[in-house]
Structure formats: C-alpha cells, structure tokens
Amino acid sequence: MQPFTExxxxxxxxxxxxLVVICLISAVTDFRERKVYNTFTYPGVIxxxxxxxxxxxxxxxxSGLLAALTVLVVGILILPFRWLGGGDIKLLAMIGAFVGFSGLYVVFFYATLVGLAMGIILSVANGYITELIKRLWLVMRAMFFSITSRTNLGVKMETDERAYLPFAIPIFFGVLLALTDAYAGWPLWLDGLRLWMSDSLL
Structure with a gap:
C-alpha cells in the first residue's frame, strides 16, 4: 500500500x-464525564x-475493516480484565478504520507511552502511588503463598477512584504523535523500541 505521506x-x-477531531472530542468527554460517546465512535468507523x-x-x-473488526474482537476478549474500557476499545476500532493495521499499531505504541507517563504523574499527584505499591505487594504476597503453600489468601480490593485514567487522552496524543512521526520522524531510540516490540510480538 502507498505510504500515507505520499x-x-x-x-x-x-x-x-x-480522525483528529473525533479523538479530541472523545478525549474531552472522557476527561470531563469519564465517557467516550458512541455517537462519535460509531459514525467515526463509517x-x-x-x-x-x-x-x-x-x-x-x-485494511480498515479488518483492523476495526480485529480490535473489536480482541477488545471483547480482554474486556473482563478491565485493561481497557468499552469506549476506549471502540475508539481504537474507529482509528483502525481510518489508518489500518500499521497506523493503528503506531498510534497504540505512542498512546501506551503517553498513558504510562500520565498514569505515573497522576498517581504521584493524587497520592495513589503509595496505595498502588501496597496493592502490588498484596498481590505478589498472595501469589507467593498460593505457590509455596497452596494457601489462597483471597485478596479483594475495592475500586479506588484515583486509579482511573481517561485513556482517550493518551489515545488522542498517540494519534498526534503518530501523525507527526509520519511527517517529521522521531528519535531513533523510539523507532528502535517500536521495532523491538513489533519483533517480540511476532
């Protein structure tokens, strides 16, 4: 397929x-209302x-249809794990419709980096970082005892509002970074990291 910039x-x-307009609107609604509206993502796919x-x-x-359908199928499978919300999955499917598999991978790569940085900053700012460390310790401790002594500690944790990350915002910046990457290029270490991740997944 012909490169986008050509x-x-x-x-x-x-x-x-x-693409940018719909992602921007979704980022704003996710930040303000914690919701990505179907009224934008569904027509956005078309x-x-x-x-x-x-x-x-x-x-x-x-390419666009296959990318969108793949995201939806994978998204439905991972939805019970709560790694991504339903709105985020539909937003990524819409992006796949616009840019296909190769473009979607670049967008998701940058969105993940932005989301990681944003999550760390928010966790430190709202004091959730200590709770996060505590929860990780409890999970690791439960796993250790379940393996060594077959004791199920049954760790149950309540939902903490501070842990919420409006992932439509990293997705929006992922789109911007992917587009500017296509035109201007980015530091070689990012390209190397992206290639390494791509090789690792294959």
Whole structure:
C-alpha cells in the first residue's frame, strides 16, 4: 500500500481532519464525564472506512475493516480484565478504520507511552502511588503463598477512584504523535523500541 505521506494532500486531510477531531472530542468527554460517546465512535468507523477507501482504494477498505473488526474482537476478549474500557476499545476500532493495521499499531505504541507517563504523574499527584505499591505487594504476597503453600489468601480490593485514567487522552496524543512521526520522524531510540516490540510480538 502507498505510504500515507505520499498521498495527495486532499487524501491526507480527508483522513487526518475527522480522525483528529473525533479523538479530541472523545478525549474531552472522557476527561470531563469519564465517557467516550458512541455517537462519535460509531459514525467515526463509517467515516474512517470511507476516508480510507477514498485515500487508498479498495485495499484501504479491506485494511480498515479488518483492523476495526480485529480490535473489536480482541477488545471483547480482554474486556473482563478491565485493561481497557468499552469506549476506549471502540475508539481504537474507529482509528483502525481510518489508518489500518500499521497506523493503528503506531498510534497504540505512542498512546501506551503517553498513558504510562500520565498514569505515573497522576498517581504521584493524587497520592495513589503509595496505595498502588501496597496493592502490588498484596498481590505478589498472595501469589507467593498460593505457590509455596497452596494457601489462597483471597485478596479483594475495592475500586479506588484515583486509579482511573481517561485513556482517550493518551489515545488522542498517540494519534498526534503518530501523525507527526509520519511527517517529521522521531528519535531513533523510539523507532528502535517500536521495532523491538513489533519483533517480540511476532
């Protein structure tokens, strides 16, 4: 498939503008209301598939559709683990419709880095970092005793509001970083890390 930056300007804008706008709106609503609205993500999938098809042809439609469906299937499987919320999964599926597998991987890579940094900063700022360390210790202790003495300590932890991370915000910055990476490039160590992660997953 032709590289995104080599497309005509109208094709690039057709993909970039609605993608950035929908991700920005989702980041704002996730921050203010802790919710990513279906009224933006569902139409966004359709808009993304149309934009991807107009930009890349029928191969773009196949790539966008496959990326969106894969995210939804994987998202449904991991939803019980609460690694991502339903709104975040639908937002990533929409991004997949816009940019396909390769673009989605870059977006998720940067979103993960931003989310990690943001999570650490928020945990320190709101005092959750000590509770996080305590919970990690309890989990590790329970695992140790379950392995060595087959004793189930049954660690149950209440939900702490301070642990909430509006992941639509890192996703939005992931989109921005992926787009600027496509045009300007980023430090080589990031490219090396991304390639290493890609090789590790294959």
């Amino acid at each position: 497309l005509p300007l109208w094709s690039q804008l057709l993909v970039m503008v609605p 808009i993304g598939l149309v934009a991807h098809t107009l930009a890349f042809g029928w191969s773009g439609l196949g």
